[in-house]
Amino acid sequence: MADEPASVIVVGGGVAGLSAAMFTARAGVSTRIVSAGESILGRNAHVENYPGFPAGVNPRLLVELLRAQARRAGVWFVDGTVESVERTEAGFTVRTADDSFESTYVVAASWADPSYLDALDVDVVDRGSKQFIGVDAQGRTAVDGLYAAGRLAEQHHQAIVAAGHGAQVGLTLVEDSDVDFYHDWTAPEGYFTDRGREVPPGCEEIDEAERERREQESLEVMQRYFEEPMPGEPTMHPSLVDDGDGD
Ligand SMILES: Cc1cc2nc3c(=O)[nH]c(=O)nc-3n(C[C@H](O)[C@H](O)[C@H](O)COP(=O)(O)OP(=O)(O)OC[C@H]3O[C@@H](n4cnc5c(N)ncnc54)[C@H](O)[C@@H]3O)c2cc1C
Numbered sequence: 001m002a003d004e005p006a007s008v009i010v011v012g013g014g015v016a017g018l019s020a021a022m023f024t025a026r027a028g029v030s031t032r033i034v035s036a037g038e039s040i041l042g043r044n045a046h047v048e049n050y051p052g053f054p055a056g057v058n059p060r061l062l063v064e065l066l067r068a069q070a071r072r073a074g075v076w077f078v079d080g081t082v083e084s085v086e087r088t089e090a091g092f093t094v095r096t097a098d099d100s101f102e103s104t105y106v107v108a109a110s111w112a113d114p115s116y117l118d119a120l121d122v123d124v125v126d127r128g129s130k131q132f133i134g135v136d137a138q139g140r141t142a143v144d145g146l147y148a149a150g151r152l153a154e155q156h157h158q159a160i161v162a163a164g165h166g167a168q169v170g171l172t173l174v175e176d177s178d179v180d181f182y183h184d185w186t187a188p189e190g191y192f193t194d195r196g197r198e199v200p201p202g203c204e205e206i207d208e209a210e211r212e213r214r215e216q217e218s219l220e221v222m223q224r225y226f227e228e229p230m231p232g233e234p235t236m237h238p239s240l241v242d243d244g245d246g247d
Contacts, residue, residue: 005030006177008105009094010075011082011116014039015159016150017109018066018075019166020173024107025073027174027181027202032101033070034094036081039063040111040151041159042235050159058230062159065225082116091145104145105173108133109166111151120146125154139169140176147173 006029010017013035025031041047044059053062071077080096091104108117114124114131122141123134133148135141141148149155149169150162174181182200189207192199199205206214 004090004104006105006179007031007091007103008107008173009034009092009101009103010107010109011035011085011094012108012110012150012152013067013077014109014111014150014162015041015063015066016111016152016155016162016166016169017107018063018070019163020107020109020147020149020170021075021166022066022070022073023167023170023184024173025070025075026184027171027179029105029174029177029179031074032076032078032103034078034080034082034096034101035110036079038235043237045234047159050163059234060232061225061230064230066163082110084116084119085146086119087143104177105147106145107139107147107149107166107169107173108141108152109149109169111162114148114152117146122146122148138172139165140172145176 008024008029008031010021010031010033013033017033017035021031021033041059041063046056047059047062048056050057050062080099082094082096084095085106086093091102092106094101094103094106108114112130114133120143122143125132125134132154133141133152135148135153139147139149139153147169149166151157153165155161155165180201182202185203187203187205188211189205191205193205
């Protein structure tokens with residue numbers, strides 16, 4: 001696999017994983033999210049503090065918007081609980097009960113389950129009933145090529161922090177790979193080229209007609225999402241439903 005293009009498996013399709021995956025996919029890293037179960041944000045009643053939504057947003061709608069954005073960026077989705085991650089010569093093998101996947105990189109974004117990393121030499125931080133994965137300031141674990149993002153990496157228990165950390169981790173992974181990358185920016189036509197610069201890798205210049213087309217599409221897409229209330233109810237704390245443990 002040494003000569004194959006970079007690829008990443010993101011474990012956990014919650015806020016952090018979706019955000020990390022969007023950035024890796026947009027940078028051209030082949031990206032697959034393997035996830036089972038809902039984001040813990042599904043327990044929220046109404047999100048009041050995610051920037052960009054002045055009157056708040058339904059938590060399930062927020063996750064659906066993040067999923068749609070990741071899908072549009074080219075992320076592949078697999079339903080499944082990851083049971084183990086093993087090191088290989090060229091990267092990792094990620095296993096669910098039914099399947100296995102090879103990748104150059106892994107991002108663990110699976111709050112609150114790090115058990116599938118048991119075979120690897122990661123720093124596990126125990127805090128009461130919770131376990132976190134030790135990372136550096138960019139989200140790298142002690143295992144080369146393995147990153148952790150969001151609450152699992154002991155970030156503040158807030159959706160925007162998880163999303164921001166996911167972005168940080170995704171971009172760090174891109175920088176660590178051999179993908180040619182500057183920033184993920186969309187700029188107006190001429191922004192670079194009128195100064196005699198080439199458009200840097202990861203960036204794009206678009207002309208006015210294309211800008212208007214994209215804005216129109218974004219209005220139509222968002223109108224569809226916000227036409228009707230989101231179906232479903234918040235998920236209650238497990239201890240109120242059974243004897244489970246949770247936040
Ligand atoms: C009641 C409640 C209300 C909240 N309200 C707010 C709020 O108003 N504002 C705010 O900012 N934050 C709020 N939060 C916090 C917010 O939901 C979290 O901080 C955020 O979702 C963390 O993102 P994450 O991606 O790290 O984890 P998650 O979003 O939980 O994503 C982790 C994903 O990984 C999956 N997963 C786990 N293990 C595996 C495995 N082995 N294999 C595959 N997939 C796996 C999980 O099922 C989940 O889909 C609230 C939390 C709770 C409990």
